[in-house]
Amino acid sequence: MTTPPDHIDPPVPAALTTEGLSKRYRSGGPLALDGVTLAVPTGSITAVVGPNGAGKSTLIRTWMGFERPTAGRVTVTGIDPWRHRPEAVARIGYVPQAASLYGDLTVADHLALAVTLRSGFERSVAVERLRSLGIGPSKRASELSGGQQAQLGLAIALATRAPVLLLDEPLASLDPLARREFLSVLVAAVRSDGHTAFLSSHIVTDVEEACERLVVLSAGRVLLDADVAQARGDHRIVAAGAGSPIAGEVATFAGPGDTRPVLARTADPAVGRSASLEEIVLGYLSSARTSSGDAAAWAA
Amino acid sequence: MATLAGALTSARLTFKVHRFEVLAVTVGSLIVAASALIVTYRLNSVGVTAQCLVQWLSGGPDAAGACKDPVSQWAGINESEGGKVLAAMALLPYAMGLFLGVPLVGRELEARTAATAWALAGSRSRWLFGRLVPVLLLTMVLGGLTAVTAAILETTRTGDGLWSNLYQDAELFGAPVVAHALAGLGIGLLVGAVMGRTLPALIVGAVVAIVLFNLGQQWHESFLPESAYGIQGPVSTIAVQPKTGPPPSGADLADAAARVMDPDLDYRFQTADGQLLTREAAIATVPAGTIDVGVWLVTNDTPIFEGPSAALTSAWQIRETLAFGLLGGLLILLTFPVVERARPT
Numbered sequence: 001m002t003t004p005p006d007h008i009d010p011p012v013p014a015a016l017t018t019e020g021l022s023k024r025y026r027s028g029g030p031l032a033l034d035g036v037t038l039a040v041p042t043g044s045i046t047a048v049v050g051p052n053g054a055g056k057s058t059l060i061r062t063w064m065g066f067e068r069p070t071a072g073r074v075t076v077t078g079i080d081p082w083r084h085r086p087e088a089v090a091r092i093g094y095v096p097q098a099a100s101l102y103g104d105l106t107v108a109d110h111l112a113l114a115v116t117l118r119s120g121f122e123r124s125v126a127v128e129r130l131r132s133l134g135i136g137p138s139k140r141a142s143e144l145s146g147g148q149q150a151q152l153g154l155a156i157a158l159a160t161r162a163p164v165l166l167l168d169e170p171l172a173s174l175d176p177l178a179r180r181e182f183l184s185v186l187v188a189a190v191r192s193d194g195h196t197a198f199l200s201s202h203i204v205t206d207v208e209e210a211c212e213r214l215v216v217l218s219a220g221r222v223l224l225d226a227d228v229a230q231a232r233g234d235h236r237i238v239a240a241g242a243g244s245p246i247a248g249e250v251a252t253f254a255g256p257g258d259t260r261p262v263l264a265r266t267a268d269p270a271v272g273r274s275a276s277l278e279e280i281v282l283g284y285l286s287s288a289r290t291s292s293g294d295a296a297a298w299a300a
Numbered sequence: 301m302a303t304l305a306g307a308l309t310s311a312r313l314t315f316k317v318h319r320f321e322v323l324a325v326t327v328g329s330l331i332v333a334a335s336a337l338i339v340t341y342r343l344n345s346v347g348v349t350a351q352c353l354v355q356w357l358s359g360g361p362d363a364a365g366a367c368k369d370p371v372s373q374w375a376g377i378n379e380s381e382g383g384k385v386l387a388a389m390a391l392l393p394y395a396m397g398l399f400l401g402v403p404l405v406g407r408e409l410e411a412r413t414a415a416t417a418w419a420l421a422g423s424r425s426r427w428l429f430g431r432l433v434p435v436l437l438l439t440m441v442l443g444g445l446t447a448v449t450a451a452i453l454e455t456t457r458t459g460d461g462l463w464s465n466l467y468q469d470a471e472l473f474g475a476p477v478v479a480h481a482l483a484g485l486g487i488g489l490l491v492g493a494v495m496g497r498t499l500p501a502l503i504v505g506a507v508v509a510i511v512l513f514n515l516g517q518q519w520h521e522s523f524l525p526e527s528a529y530g531i532q533g534p535v536s537t538i539a540v541q542p543k544t545g546p547p548p549s550g551a552d553l554a555d556a557a558a559r560v561m562d563p564d565l566d567y568r569f570q571t572a573d574g575q576l577l578t579r580e581a582a583i584a585t586v587p588a589g590t591i592d593v594g595v596w597l598v599t600n601d602t603p604i605f606e607g608p609s610a611a612l613t614s615a616w617q618i619r620e621t622l623a624f625g626l627l628g629g630l631l632i633l634l635t636f637p638v639v640e641r642a643r644p645t
Contacts, residue, residue, distance in 0.1 A: 064419060066644050086422035094419035100412045100645075102317055109313055116310045117420040117427060153416075160420070 014039035014075075015164050015196035016063055021072035023058050023220075032058040034220040035072070040213070042163075045190055045197045047207035049281055050217035056200035059217070060168045063198075064094055076164060090118075093157030093195075095167040101149055103142035107135060114156050126159035129185070147178025154182065158189050165190070167199035171206055179203070183210040204278045216281055218288040228277065235280045238262045238272035251283035311434035318403055322438065325396045329442040332388050336449040339381045340456045348374040353462045354568075354576060354604060375463075382457045386472055389450045393443050393477050394509040397484020397628070400435050402501045404428075405639055406492025414644035424639050432632065436485065443481030447474050461566060465607030470616045471520060479624035484509055486631025493638045512627075516620065523616055557594030559606065566609040570602040577601075 016038070023033040033055045040046050048056050061067045062074050065081035065088055074081060081088035101110065107130060114121045130137070133155075135148050144152065150170050157165055167186070171179045187210050190197050201207050207214070214231055216224040224231065240246050240262045248265035263275055263283030275283070315322050352367030361368050405428065408414040421427035450473035458464045470476070487508050492501040560567055560579070569582035577585070582597055590596045597603065608616075 061643075061645075066415070066418075085424075089419060090422045092419065094415070096412070096415040096419065096645075100415045102413050102416070103411075104317060104319075105313065109316065112309050113313050113417070114420050116306045116313070116430065117417060118422075121420075156416075156420070 013042050015042040015044075015077055016040035016198055017073070017075045018059070018062070019073040021059075021062065021074055022070045023055070023062060023067060024070045031070075031220045033062070036217075036220070036222055037072075038215060038222065038225060040196060040198055042196050043190075043194055044213050045187065045211045046199075046213040046215060047211040048198065048200045048215040048217050049202065049204055049207065050200075051202075051285065053219075054217040055220040056217055057168055058220075060166050060198065060200060063088075063166055064092065065089060091162050091164055093160040093162040093165045095150070095153040095157045095165070095170050095199075097169050097172065101141040101152065104140060106138050106140050107144070107152060108137035110141065110152060110156060111137075111159075114159065118160050120161060122159045122161055125161070126155040129155040129158065133181075133185075145178070146173040147175065147181065150174055150178070150182050151185065154185060154189075158193075158195075161193075163195060165195050165197040165199075167197065169200050169202070171199075171201050171203055179206050183207075186210065204281045208277045214277065214281070216284045218285055221288070223284040223288050224280070231280055232274060232277060234265060234267050235275040235283070236264050236266050236268070236272040237275045237279060238264050251287040253279075253283070253286070307430070307433070310430040314431050314434050315438075318400070318407075318435070321399045321403055325399050325442060326438075329392065329396060329445055332385065332392055333445050333449040335385045336389065336453040339377065339385050340453050342377050343374060343382065343456045346370050346374040346377070348459070350459065350462055350576060353459045354570060357462065357604060378457050378463070382453060386450065386453060386457065386469065389446055389453075389477070390472050390513075392446055393480035394484040394506075394513065396442055396446075397439060397481045397486070398488040398502060398505045398509060400439055401485040401488025401490075402492040402505055403498050404431055404435060404489055404492060405635065405642075406496060406498045406501045409493070409496035409642065409644065410498055412645045414642070418644050425636050428636060428639050432489070436482075436632075439481050439485050440478060443478040446481075447477035450474070450477055461607070461610070462568065462605060465566065465613075466610065467608035467613045467616065470613045471516060471620050474617050476617050476620040476624065479621040479628065480513075482628030483512065483624040483631070484628070486628035486635075487512070489635045490631045490638065493635050493642060496642070512624075516624070519623075520616065520620070523619070553595060553598060556598045556603075557592060560597050560603055561594040564609055564612045566605065566607050567603045568605040569597065570604045576604075 017040070018036050018038045021033050021036040021038075022031055024031050036055070036059065048059065050056055058067060062069055063076055063081055065085035068082050076088040077091050079088045079091065102113070105113065111123050111126050114126070115123055127137075130152065133148070133151050135144065135151060139148075141149060141152065150173075154167075154170065157167075165186075170182060174182060183206060186197060186199075189195065199207070199211075208228065212228055214224065214226060214228050215222060226234070235250070238246050238261070239259050240252075246262045246264050250263040250265055253261045253263070263279060264271065348367070348370045352371050355365065355367050356371045361372070405414075408417060417427055418424050454466065454469055454473040458466050458469075471480075484505075488501070488505045491505045491508065492498065495501040495504065559565055567579050567582075569577040569579070571577060571585075582601055583593055585601075586593050586596050
């Protein structure tokens, strides 16, 4: 009989998984998701970034059981959300876009609604969070600012006490201050309660500090799925001359004169300078754009 | 207790979310019901007796004597006001069902609030049930109010079956009205859930309701006994010539006698002293040992009214109520799998 050595951490089970996930909305139409395979570790905060139409919302909606996969497998804490939606949804706190709130209902009404719909909803948790943010119970959702609407959505999701949080573009309509407040509440809640959070966003700089993992999605394909720190360590910006090839080149950016900054996949600290997360994301997105069929068609 | 509190909260929030439709339908129903009662009061205030109606029907306005003016006034109110209110009452149940049914799921999809609700509710069917019950109860209550007030108005408008027969408007009062409201609710709910947009769903739902209403009318007429076809107005309700005219003979007599005894047809018999008797009362006056009661009644009494009987009217109303009620229930049930498979945004 052998025992595992002490220094090896047991693998963290994945709270959210996809395996070869493809989604096509109509027969013969383009793939919104194309063979996506992901495993979101339990207790992590993961951001998925990508341009409009990349498939971010489709991915989250598939985990919610809102979309049926065309191919592949999807699980939420091991449960197939399409086949066993009630069980899967019971494990998810979902923050939809701000426009998904009932404009005519007050904040208190939203909490009352959540109590009637979700067993185990802890109203006091939501009340406490909203009170600390100065959001009154008698205000109608339509009277709240974009940031307050997002906070209301987050407070409801957190009060479900669900182990998984899915947030669909929660920062999209928020000003910088509201984005920062939202993320600080999210991070604090995840750290204290051990949630797993997965959020989609356009804004890399905002998620950089909050998230441990990053998924870059473009045209339904995963371009990068990595730990944020690891992604930073594995990529460098190298200044190269025109026409000279760079080892591990991911993408080339426009630069002044003959020099061109290149995002290269290398961990060698002697090469160039470290890349910011934004540069890494932009590099992967631009590489996907130049290699896409549309770009080739325009080139032709 | 907690379940009841949850149900009450759910009902309150449902009514709050759909308060415009709830308010519009409630106010509309109350106005129409009040109008029906006011018209009924005005008709009754004229003080037209059954005897006056019989005089008018059997001899026309000139033979009505002192009854001429009151019956004219009564008929005027009946046509101008009663007809309009009853027409509104014919449309109201479908309208209330559509107005309450369409937004229940349709607007949730249109406004994207379904994403919020369905992410909280593990079971969408449970969510829909919670939303549906208060709206269904409101539809039943308002439909019931319309049904009762329409029945009161219709009984008065038809002169208790003398002026025109109740069968003609059988689907416009009583239980069928509630069934129509249920059918309207079912149509609205399902079309709203399928289309996911309120205004287009209202238009499509209205078209479906109109088609259904016309089909119901055709079915209604096909249910009428052959001998009662063509009875539309007060004059044509006189089936057999009165005593003063030439008596029926031969095949006509046999036909008239058979119709007089047809249980699906309603007859009133005017005796020599002007009294009105029901068929049962008239049969009681037939001498013992009479072989053909129908022939005796036709030749010895004056039948003044022929139309579908109250029993036939009730039988039709039961059919109509069952058909539309079951249709509404079926459409509501069909909405559940549609909601289970719907995309929330």
